[in-house]
Amino acid sequence: DGGITQSPKYLFRKEGQNVTLSCEQNLNHDAMYWYRQDPGQGLRLIYYSQIVNDFQKGDIAEGYSVSREKKESFPLTVTSAQKNPTAFYLCASSTRTGNNEQFFGPGTRLTVL
Amino acid sequence: QKEVEQNSGPLSVPEGAIASLNCTYSDRGSQSFFWYRQYSGKSPELIMSIYSNGDKEDGRFTAQLNKASQYVSLLIRDSQPSDSATYLCAVSPSGSARQLTFGSGTQLTVLP
Numbered sequence: 001d002g003g004i005t006q007s008p009k010y011l012f013r014k015e016g017q018n019v020t021l022s023c024e025q026n027l028n029h030d031a032m033y034w035y036r037q038d039p040g041q042g043l044r045l046i047y048y049s050q051i052v053n054d055f056q057k058g059d060i061a062e063g064y065s066v067s068r069e070k071k072e073s074f075p076l077t078v079t080s081a082q083k084n085p086t087a088f089y090l091c092a093s094s095t096r097t098g099n100n101e102q103f104f105g106p107g108t109r110l111t112v113l
Numbered sequence: 114q115k116e117v118e119q120n121s122g123p124l125s126v127p128e129g130a131i132a133s134l135n136c137t138y139s140d141r142g143s144q145s146f147f148w149y150r151q152y153s154g155k156s157p158e159l160i161m162s163i164y165s166n167g168d169k170e171d172g173r174f175t176a177q178l179n180k181a182s183q184y185v186s187l188l189i190r191d192s193q194p195s196d197s198a199t200y201l202c203a204v205s206p207s208g209s210a211r212q213l214t215f216g217s218g219t220q221l222t223v224l225p
Contacts, residue, residue: 035215041214042201043157047196054134092154099145099164100122100205100212 003027004105006091011110013078013085021076027056029103032074036060037088037107046089049073049074050096062108078110086112115206116142119216127224131191134219139183142207146178146185149201151218157201161187161189192223 004025013019023032025060031050035043049068063082070072078085088109091103116139126132134148145164149157160164163176163185175188185204189196202216 040121042217043213044202045212046216048212096114099162100213101147101159102163102193102203103159104149 001018004091004093006089006105006108008108009106011108013110013112017110018077018079019110021089021091021110022049023074023076024072025074025091025093026072026106027093027103029036030071032095033066033092033094033102034058034066034074035078035090036063037090038058040053043090053071060062068070085110115204115214117204117214117216119202119219121217121219123222125222125224126192128192128194130197130223132192132221132223134187134189134202134221135144135195135218136185136187136202136204137183138185138202138204138206140204140206140214141183142148143180143183144207145205146176147203147205147213148174148176148187149203150196151199151201152198153198165193178221186189186203189221194223194225197222 007022033048034046047066050057065077090107093107094102148161150159161176163178169176177186197217199220201218203213209216
C-alpha cells in the first residue's frame with residue numbers, strides 16, 4: 001500500500017535534548033513538508049523540500065533542522081534551541097506539479113518533560 | 114501575511130441536517146483550495162479540492178468557491194455522527210508554489 005509513515009507515534013524528550021522524527025513515503029512524491037499543530041490551532045509550516053538535497057524554511061523554522069538525502073525520506077530534528085517543542089508534528093507529501101494536493105502521515109506527538 | 118480565516122465553532126447540527134462550513138482568504142491570487150477533515154488525535158485527511166468558481170460535489174460533500182468574494186465553503190448534506198470532526202480549510206497562495214496556508218479549523222458536532 002502506498003502511503004506516508006511517521007515514527008515514533010509518541011515521543012518524550014527531556015529539556016536540552018535533540019530528537020529526530022522520521023517521515024517516509026512510498027508515493028513517489030517529489031515534495032515533502034513538515035507542519036506543527038498546537039491544540040485548537042491550524043497547521044504551521046516548519047520546512048519543505050521539493051527535490052532531493054534541497055529544502056526551504058517555512059514560517060516557523062527556528063529550532064528545527066531537516067535533511068533530504070533520499071526522495072522517500074525527510075527527517076525532522078527538533079533541537080534544544082526550540083523553546084516550546086511540545087506539539088503534534090505532521091509530515092506531508094505531494095507531487096511537484098499539479099494542484100498541490102498534500103497527503104499527511106499519521107503524525108508524531110512530542111512531549112517535553 | 115497571507116491569511117485563511119474560519120469560524121472556530123463549535124458548530125452543532127442534528128443528524129440528517131446540512132452542515133455549512135465557511136472559509137475566507139486574503140490572497141486574491143490564490144489558485145487551489147482544499148478541505149481536510151481531522152478526527153480528534155488523528156492527522157488531516159483530504160476530502161475535497163476545488164480550483165474554479167462554482168460548486169463541486171462528491172457524495173454528501175459540496176465545495177463552493179467564489180474567488181471574487183475570496184470565499185470557499187463546504188456543505189455536508191445528511192450529516193452523520195461520524196462527520197463529527199474538525200474541518201480545516203487550506204489555500205495555496207499565489208507566488209508560494211507548493212506551500213499551503215491553513216485556517217485554524219471549525220469543530221463540527223453532529224448530534225444523534
